[in-house]
Amino acid sequence: MTRPASIPLPLTSLDALERAGLTDPAERAVLDAVAAEFRVRISPAMAEVASDGVRAQFVPDARELQVVPEELADPIGDDAHRSVPGLTHRYPDRAILHATQTCEVYCRFCFRRETVGESGTLAEVEFDRVVDYLRRTPAVREVIFTGGDPLVLSARRLGAMLDRLEALGTMDLVRFHTRVPVVAPEKVSGALVAALDRALPVWLVVHTNHPDEMTGAAAAALRRLNRAGVPLLSQTVLLRGVNADADTLERLFRVLIRNRVKPYYLHHPDLAKGTGHFRVTLEEGQAIMAALRGRLTGIAQPLYVLDIPGGHGKVPVGPGYLRREGDHWVVTDPQGCEHSYRDL
Numbered sequence: 001m002t003r004p005a006s007i008p009l010p011l012t013s014l015d016a017l018e019r020a021g022l023t024d025p026a027e028r029a030v031l032d033a034v035a036a037e038f039r040v041r042i043s044p045a046m047a048e049v050a051s052d053g054v055r056a057q058f059v060p061d062a063r064e065l066q067v068v069p070e071e072l073a074d075p076i077g078d079d080a081h082r083s084v085p086g087l088t089h090r091y092p093d094r095a096i097l098h099a100t101q102t103c104e105v106y107c108r109f110c111f112r113r114e115t116v117g118e119s120g121t122l123a124e125v126e127f128d129r130v131v132d133y134l135r136r137t138p139a140v141r142e143v144i145f146t147g148g149d150p151l152v153l154s155a156r157r158l159g160a161m162l163d164r165l166e167a168l169g170t171m172d173l174v175r176f177h178t179r180v181p182v183v184a185p186e187k188v189s190g191a192l193v194a195a196l197d198r199a200l201p202v203w204l205v206v207h208t209n210h211p212d213e214m215t216g217a218a219a220a221a222l223r224r225l226n227r228a229g230v231p232l233l234s235q236t237v238l239l240r241g242v243n244a245d246a247d248t249l250e251r252l253f254r255v256l257i258r259n260r261v262k263p264y265y266l267h268h269p270d271l272a273k274g275t276g277h278f279r280v281t282l283e284e285g286q287a288i289m290a291a292l293r294g295r296l297t298g299i300a301q302p303l304y305v306l307d308i309p310g311g312h313g314k315v316p317v318g319p320g321y322l323r324r325e326g327d328h329w330v331v332t333d334p335q336g337c338e339h340s341y342r343d344l
């Protein structure tokens, strides 16, 4: 497929994707059915990246219509732990703030794909209730802004929300989970950076899945955040057809540490509806992580985790390097050789 010189951006409809040469007109009927179920949006920056691993994350696919009974509308149980509208309080010391349902891209594997794009931004009155809840619950020492993508909000609104959380005096830190620095780096403006640069530590977890996403503009956006003293971590979803091999993940994690981003989580894919074609097995994921151990500096190694379906929390899922045998342990080294270890 050839791409015309001028592309209307962002791409928010199948017409736009077709004009950009990203979808096949012969598939239009089935893709209409996909788009009726799950929203479509590709940011200008990502539409420009000619990479199969990047396109597969954003371009709708007929296989999304294949839904199996085990797939869930709310795979990680956001609703089961909703304390007040807009706030999920699952663990004692931290809570998730659903600041907006909007994103710069709509990812085909998203675990919130049934809600993203739906009801816009948390209203002021709802945020008032969230602040009241946090004031009454000082055990919550960390608020995690998520969405959608919280960095689609204006710098003014984010700054005002952070001011109120900071004023509570109970927070250790605030964390943002976002795709924006990578998929829409132009949004990391001076005003946004200034809103995040404050006495209350603001940590930022960048969601990125493929090394080709890291454009020059993305690297520059991360540098602006880094210069403002915002600690940068990353989260990646393990996805068949995108990054489910040790070579691609090694490239991704190396490019992240070169950009001062510490790889934090590698997520086993969630049981979101219509995402079976992305799914790998836990055994495959463990084999990839084992291959990376030893060949990649520890700073670049994320924790491989599974969000237990139904809202039961997130746990590391290996691979394991230790097993008990009688009165001693057997430890496996990165090359697969076993060694005995005894507790003294």
Ligand code: SF4
Pocket (backbone or CB within 6 Å): 102, 103, 104, 105, 106, 107, 110, 111, 112, 113, 116, 147, 148, 149, 179, 207
């Ligand atoms: S919430 Fe994150 S993963 Fe889901 S569509 Fe938005 S940017 Fe993509």
